[in-house]
């Protein structure tokens with residue numbers, strides 16, 4: 153299997169030519185690569201986050217904190233985030249006594265049912281991390297899945313959302329309007345949102361890859377008016393109408409991607 157490119161051009165090497173789950177070889181039209189974490193290891197990203205982040209964001213609770221991981225793939229990054237943010241050692245299988253004194257319940261979703269099945273089978277924390285197959289662009293399905301999860305805790309919002317290496321796939325498959333709607337939905341649902349946007353060069357690489365495979369181009373690639381500096385665009389979209397503000401940028405991974413932390417101006421005022 154090829155090694156990933158140093159510039160992290162998701163779509164050119166590594167995951168792109170791997171066999172995607174549940175569809176024809178090489179397609180992975182949603183970024184649903186079966187071995188994604190081998191090429192873009194969770195450690196490279198979680199190590200950028202302060203381990204005591206949850207304590208800083210939520211000094212007074214609530215408990216448990218509720219997290220949402222959108223586009224979780226087969227769950228490796230979700231589990232790494234969970235361990236890191238609770239201060240659990242790699243070999244510790246029980247969340248009983250998290251070092252940072254926080255209790256976190258995580259709902260992880262992905263459009264690919266095969267990946268979700270794998271994530272469930274491998275989950276070291278079945279009591280605290282739940283998985284669901286969900287197309288995040290389907291309003292009825294997300295209401296059903298996310299709404300019923302939140303209602304189990306008598307809550308209407310998540311404390312923190314994770315959207316890691318997902319925005320490009322939403323953008324390529326649903327266009328500018330789809331990306332704006334997706335971000336607006338997340339901003340209405342999460343008090344804090346951690347986003348790892350793919351830079352524009354990844355879009356070009358993903359489109360090149362499809363062409364190399366002899367497939368049709370992404371429906372929207374050539375008509376995207378939102379392009380170029382994706383960090384700037386995503387920050388601007390989220391800040392529209394004062395919905396969210398950028399609180400912090402946690403450096404850059406070896407794939408040249410930043411982790412951006414946004415805070416909801418509406419939900420945090422009301423509920424923290």
Ligand SMILES: C[S@@+](CC[C@H](N)C(=O)[O-])C[C@H]1O[C@@H](n2cnc3c(N)ncnc32)[C@H](O)[C@@H]1O
Nearest residue numbers: 182183184223225229262263287288316317321
């Ligand atoms: C490149 S992977 C990123 C996986 C993981 N978040 C990480 O960073 O390691 C993108 C994931 O987003 C998922 N995805 C793309 N579009 C989606 C949608 N509309 N609804 C739910 N998941 C989606 C894909 O199936 C894929 O597993």
